Structure formats: C-alpha cells, structure tokens
Amino acid sequence: MTLQQMEYIVALDKYRHFVLAAEACGVTQPTLSAMIQKLEEELDVKIFNRDRKNITPTRIGEKIIRQAQIVLNETQCIKEVVADETDSMNGNLRIGILPTIAPYLVPDFIHHSRTDAGKASVFTFHQITALKE
Secondary structure (H helix, E strand, O other): OOHHHHHHHHHHHHHOOHHHHHHHHOOOHHHHHHHHHHHHHHHOOOOEEEOOOOEEEOHHHHHHHHHHHHHHHHHHHHHHHHHHHOOOOOOOEEEEEOOOOHHHHHHHHHHHHHHHOOOOOOEEEEEOOOOOO
C-alpha cells in the first residue's frame, strides 16, 4: 500500500469518474485503474462498486477512503513540519508595483529577499498602470 494509491482512491471518490480522477492525479486512466485494482488485490477487498454509469465506494471502501484521507493529511503535516524546521521558503512570489516607485523599492527588496529567502529566488514584478476603484 502506497501513498500514491491512497491519493488515487481519494481522487476517485471525489470525482467518481476514472478519467477525471486520473487527470487530477496527473496520470493516465489505465495507470489509475491498475493501481487501484492492485490495492484492492493487496487488501483483498473491493473498494469501489463499478458499473457503466456509477462509481461508488463499498461500505468497507468508505472506511478505507476515510483512513486514506487521514494518512494523506498527516503526510502533509509532516512536510509542513520539515519546512518549518528547515526554515526554508520556496515558491514563486509575485508583486504588483507602480512603475513610478519601482526603481526605488525593487532593488532593495530583491537584495534583502535573496539574503533572507533561502531557495525562493525567482521574483516576478508586475507594473500596475491603473488602480481599480
């Protein structure tokens, strides 16, 4: 049983459609189907009832999906703990700024951010030409 398989059953429960669940997970439909089937074989239970129109979890499938959601949430918590402890900041930062003040603020901002931000070194600045009312 893998985290990936848990993600797949949670996605299939959410979308109730193999193609949509596969797209949400970034895999092909046959891959998603095979991994869910492999999990069902490993657990020796049927997680989903499948017919031509509906995909619904079985009674035991509902319990398995609930536990998978808990495990995935806890996994995310572990990632957050690691990020907090390593004090790392990564990702994209987008800032909108007026062109008249940009030359005065942007250089200082970039200098201080690069020394303080860790891995986040890609900045995108958007010049604002008009303010919304």
